[in-house]
Amino acid sequence: MLFYTLLAAIVVIAAIFLTPLKQKVWVATGVVATLALAAISIAIKALVEGSVHLCSFSTQLFGEESFAVDKLSALFLIIISIASVAVVLYSRGYLEGYLKRYAEAHISMHYTALVMLVASMMFVVMSSGGFSFLFAWELMTIASFILIPFEAERQETRRAALNYLVMMHIGFIFLVIGFVLVANVTGSANFVAIVDYFKLAKPLPLFIIMFIGFGMKAGLFPMHIWLPEAHPAAPSHVSAIMSGVMIKTGVYGIMRLMQAIDHNIELLYSIGLIVLLAGIVTGLWGVILAAMQNDIKRLLAYSSIENIGVILIGLGIAAVGHAAGSNLIGMCGMCGALLHTVNHSLFKTMLFLSAGNIYSKLHTTAMNEMGGLAKYMPVTAILMLFATVAICALPPLNGFVSELLIYIGMFNGVSDGHEVLYSIAGIIALSLIGGIVVLAFTKLYGVVFLGSPRSHHVAESTEVDNLRIGAMAIPAVFILTIGLFPQYAIRPIAVVAEAITGADKSIAVDHFAPTLGALSATCWVLLAIILLLYALKHKLQSNRKIESGPTWGCGFTATNTRMQYTGESFSEGLESIGRPLMKDTIDGRAVDKSEIFPLAHKYRIRHNDKVDSLLGQLWVKLMHAINEYVMRLRTGRVNNYITFALVFFVLVLILTLVGIL
Amino acid sequence: MLVKLLNTVIMLVVALSITGVINRTRAICAGRKGIRFFQHIYNVRLQLRKGSVYSTTTTALFRIAPTVYLGATLLAFLFIPVADLEPLLSFHGDIIFVAYLLALSRVAIILAAMDTGSSFEGMGAAREALYGALVEPALMMGMATLALFCGYSSFADIFATAQEMSVNITVVMLLVAYVFVVIMIIESGRVPVDDPKTHLELTMIHEVMCLDYSGVDMALIHIAGWLKNAIFAVIAANAVAVILSFNWWFAAPLAILATGVTVGLLESFRARNKLSRNITFILTIVAMSALVLLTGFLLIQNIEI
Numbered sequence: 001m002l003f004y005t006l007l008a009a010i011v012v013i014a015a016i017f018l019t020p021l022k023q024k025v026w027v028a029t030g031v032v033a034t035l036a037l038a039a040i041s042i043a044i045k046a047l048v049e050g051s052v053h054l055c056s057f058s059t060q061l062f063g064e065e066s067f068a069v070d071k072l073s074a075l076f077l078i079i080i081s082i083a084s085v086a087v088v089l090y091s092r093g094y095l096e097g098y099l100k101r102y103a104e105a106h107i108s109m110h111y112t113a114l115v116m117l118v119a120s121m122m123f124v125v126m127s128s129g130g131f132s133f134l135f136a137w138e139l140m141t142i143a144s145f146i147l148i149p150f151e152a153e154r155q156e157t158r159r160a161a162l163n164y165l166v167m168m169h170i171g172f173i174f175l176v177i178g179f180v181l182v183a184n185v186t187g188s189a190n191f192v193a194i195v196d197y198f199k200l201a202k203p204l205p206l207f208i209i210m211f212i213g214f215g216m217k218a219g220l221f222p223m224h225i226w227l228p229e230a231h232p233a234a235p236s237h238v239s240a241i242m243s244g245v246m247i248k249t250g251v252y253g254i255m256r257l258m259q260a261i262d263h264n265i266e267l268l269y270s271i272g273l274i275v276l277l278a279g280i281v282t283g284l285w286g287v288i289l290a291a292m293q294n295d296i297k298r299l300l301a302y303s304s305i306e307n308i309g310v311i312l313i314g315l316g317i318a319a320v321g322h323a324a325g326s327n328l329i330g331m332c333g334m335c336g337a338l339l340h341t342v343n344h345s346l347f348k349t350m351l352f353l354s355a356g357n358i359y360s361k362l363h364t365t366a367m368n369e370m371g372g373l374a375k376y377m378p379v380t381a382i383l384m385l386f387a388t389v390a391i392c393a394l395p396p397l398n399g400f401v402s403e404l405l406i407y408i409g410m411f412n413g414v415s416d417g418h419e420v421l422y423s424i425a426g427i428i429a430l431s432l433i434g435g436i437v438v439l440a441f442t443k444l445y446g447v448v449f450l451g452s453p454r455s456h457h458v459a460e461s462t463e464v465d466n467l468r469i470g471a472m473a474i475p476a477v478f479i480l481t482i483g484l485f486p487q488y489a490i491r492p493i494a495v496v497a498e499a500i501t502g503a504d505k506s507i508a509v510d511h512f513a514p515t516l517g518a519l520s521a522t523c524w525v526l527l528a529i530i531l532l533l534y535a536l537k538h539k540l541q542s543n544r545k546i547e548s549g550p551t552w553g554c555g556f557t558a559t560n561t562r563m564q565y566t567g568e569s570f571s572e573g574l575e576s577i578g579r580p581l582m583k584d585t586i587d588g589r590a591v592d593k594s595e596i597f598p599l600a601h602k603y604r605i606r607h608n609d610k611v612d613s614l615l616g617q618l619w620v621k622l623m624h625a626i627n628e629y630v631m632r633l634r635t636g637r638v639n640n641y642i643t644f645a646l647v648f649f650v651l652v653l654i655l656t657l658v659g660i661l
Numbered sequence: 662m663l664v665k666l667l668n669t670v671i672m673l674v675v676a677l678s679i680t681g682v683i684n685r686t687r688a689i690c691a692g693r694k695g696i697r698f699f700q701h702i703y704n705v706r707l708q709l710r711k712g713s714v715y716s717t718t719t720t721a722l723f724r725i726a727p728t729v730y731l732g733a734t735l736l737a738f739l740f741i742p743v744a745d746l747e748p749l750l751s752f753h754g755d756i757i758f759v760a761y762l763l764a765l766s767r768v769a770i771i772l773a774a775m776d777t778g779s780s781f782e783g784m785g786a787a788r789e790a791l792y793g794a795l796v797e798p799a800l801m802m803g804m805a806t807l808a809l810f811c812g813y814s815s816f817a818d819i820f821a822t823a824q825e826m827s828v829n830i831t832v833v834m835l836l837v838a839y840v841f842v843v844i845m846i847i848e849s850g851r852v853p854v855d856d857p858k859t860h861l862e863l864t865m866i867h868e869v870m871c872l873d874y875s876g877v878d879m880a881l882i883h884i885a886g887w888l889k890n891a892i893f894a895v896i897a898a899n900a901v902a903v904i905l906s907f908n909w910w911f912a913a914p915l916a917i918l919a920t921g922v923t924v925g926l927l928e929s930f931r932a933r934n935k936l937s938r939n940i941t942f943i944l945t946i947v948a949m950s951a952l953v954l955l956t957g958f959l960l961i962q963n964i965e966i
Contacts, residue, residue, distance in 0.1 A: 559779075
């Protein structure tokens with residue numbers, strides 16, 4: 001098995017490196033599409049039959065391990081497949097402009113890493129745990145590390161990539177510790193062994209260690225700081241796959257842990273609280289900072305953090321409800337969390353790809369240099385509007401369905417008297433998140449696509465090629481389907497939720513099917529009403545005079561495009577609330593009130609994460625201090641080094657004699 | 662079916678009358694004769710017969726937005742029962758659906774305002790987005806309080822189950838009603854959050870967003886505003902009706918009078934907040950709704966407080 005995998009890998013890499021420059025994308029597309037088709041067919045089989053066993057092998061470290069697809073893996077395989085195909089298709093148009101700029105090997109390397117990332121994510125969700133899991137996890141990190149610094153000549157790109165690599169390895173160490181602990185107690189280190197571990201040893205420390213490990217990938221507060229650095233640095237299709245899918249592997253790990261705890265009610269309860277709290281903090285932190293950002297991709301990165309928060313709120317409510325004895329709440333929360341994972345992978349992929357369209361035409365992601373793009377890139381504008389409505393969780397699209405399920409769980413908690421306080425906390429957090437998301441994304445859409453152009457680059461931009469539009473339409477189809485037919489979309493989700501929580505899926509089907517059926521019907525009614533009103537309006541206006549003129553300037557006739565509301569001014573009101581979370585870096589000087597005839601000013605503000613400066617810079621300073629000390633040992637003289645070696649051996653000898661080693 | 666129609670008709674009456682009551686109250690307080698009770702309807706009828714001017718900056722989104730705004734509000738409106746009457750539409754979880762429909766209508770109008778590229782409208786849009794975001798938890802908690810006492814999560818079920826309520830709970834319900842009236846004031850941009858009666862340019866939130874709309878579009882926006890007011894007014898009246906008299910002929914006049922007179926009085930005797938005070942004002946309501954919810958919870962648990 002190992003042999004064939006390696007052989008396949010070598011063939012794929014050779015194919016990518018050997019094909020001519022323009023054809024590389026098709027090789028990558030072919031490989032990813034094949035993987036995706038295989039994954040989806042296995043996933044469907046697993047959803048129907050329960051599980052599909054692929055292969056087993058024994059490792060020296062942790063014993064017997066296997067690659068198998070159960071229902072949870074199946075769901076994630078589907079998520080990975082859809083997004084990967086869209087992203088690889090998209091990459092052709094996006095990278096076209098770079099083909100001449102970079103060496104051929106650079107492009108080959110990029111595609112190799114892209115295929116490797118897709119494959120490794122699939123291996124991650126199929127692995128039974130232990131060594132193969134860690135191997136795939138590490139492969140995933142390395143592949144994405146190669147993908148991020150595509151434009152390696154930019155300094156911030158290299159910085160972000162290194163930052164990412166370091167943070168991922170801190171998370172990786174936590175996972176290694178976790179699996180070693182499990183192996184110590186139970187003899188093997190797969191996810192099934194964790195069930196035994198939770199019965200045999202103290203469960204909470206292990207959970208927290210693994211939670212941190214997975215949370216690093218998922219972008220949990222306060223480990224989220226790599227996301228807003230890495231996503232703007234990476235090429236847009238890479239951000240799309242990383243934000244849409246890769247961070248979900250962290251969520252996958254957390255779900256696996258929850259699946260393992262299922263039998264221990266007391267533990268489930270305390271873990272539910274931890275997850276809920278983490279979700280609330282992550283969600284609120286993410287959304288407030290998202291609303292404050294003035295860079296499209298940073299905003300989207302923070303919004304990913306917020307969505308992970310929402311997923312965790314769902315998971316937390318599910319665990320707490322389940323522990324309190326209400327299978328209904330458990331099912332609501334779990335279905336909501338799972339569906340939101342699917343949904344977020346769809347609309348976030350679309351949003352990042354839209355950002356890619358903009359970047360490839362304007363060569364910037366700074367919102368305040370845009371405006372009025374809808375006129376120059378109409379299709380991108382429509383697709384982005386679509387994704388915006390979806391991510392704001394507005395009916396009739398899919399984001400609303402998953403949040404509705406989580407809300408129903410919490411409202412049930414309130415009205416049935418199960419864990420009322422936690423439900424209330426969840427409701428407050430989720431509604432506040434929902435409100436501020438609207439602010440963040442109306443800001444994004446309004447400043448970028450609407451109004452009039454703030455720079456001449458906008459007026460020179462044109463719509464992107466059709467293949468890119470087509471690639472973005474793939475997730476759009478799923479968004480629309482889930483949004484308009486939620487009663488069918490919930491069925492596979494309920495099957496997976498049953499596998500995780502152990503609660504009977506009939507609860508979900510009986511309870512949600514009428515609600516979601518009614519929701520679906522009402523969404524159609526909504527569309528019908530809007531259409532009808534539009535027709536009515538059209539009819540009323542048909543024999544009236546319709547004129548066009550300039551925007552009303554309230555008597556002021558010399559308006560120009562610089563007077564429009566910018567991204568910074570749009571979120572100014574939120575600043576008083578978000579202030580404690582941020583540390584600003586200001587470039588230039590704002591216009592002072594005393595300047596009656598102000599000259600040209602340059603003013604650039606960037607809202608940095610306070611955690612970033614607290615955690616990130618503290619570590620860097622510490623490392624610097626340690627390094628400075630250690631570097632004194634590096635004298636450059638061979639005789640010194642030999643002395644060090646001698647000292648080391650003597651030390652080992654003494655320690656052995658004393659009996660410490 | 663007849664009950665459902667009756668409910669919709671009553672809701673419409675409430676929607677059409679509230680503005681009239683507000684105007685009449687203001688007129689009486691100012692010692693004026695005042696305009697006709699249904700003058701606002703005549704105004705809208707006039708607008709429906711007019712042509713429109715569209716800014717050249719705008720895109721198709723600007724023309725679709727008013728229909729989305731009214732459409733979403735109208736659909737939300739159809740979910741609201743008057744006391745124990747059955748609404749036209751209802752399903753389990755519709756309280757969340759209604760809240761998000763209102764959010765959809767808000768997004769439509771905010772984006773339309775941004776589409777004009779006007780700094781005034783951008784200003785209004787930014788504030789509407791912020792206030793909408795902050796008021797959302799108050800709305801949800803108000804609904805959660807209702808769900809806590811009545812045990813259901815659809816409007817029809819909440820208000821269809823008359824329950825034995827102790828005196829303590831009366832206070833909680835009155836406070837819930839208060840919260841909803843204030844939410845209505847915030848959502849429709851009235852005094853003390855904003856003043857719709859000033860010159861449009863000075864009206865900093867709600868009205869300023871529709872500066873570039875005229876004719877039919879403006880009429881649609883006005884109608885949506887009435888429906889929105891009716892939604893909150895009727896929920897507030899229902900919360901009171903749950904404890905006092907559980908009949909539509911009690912709840913409907915209450916919805917018109919209580920909210921109409923309150924808003925009218927506020928507009929006559931209170932000045933608009935300084936804009937920076939508005940966030941505090943809204944957060945106070947959020948805190949209050951949280952307090953109401955917790956008090957309700959403690960009462961349900963029979964804890965002495």
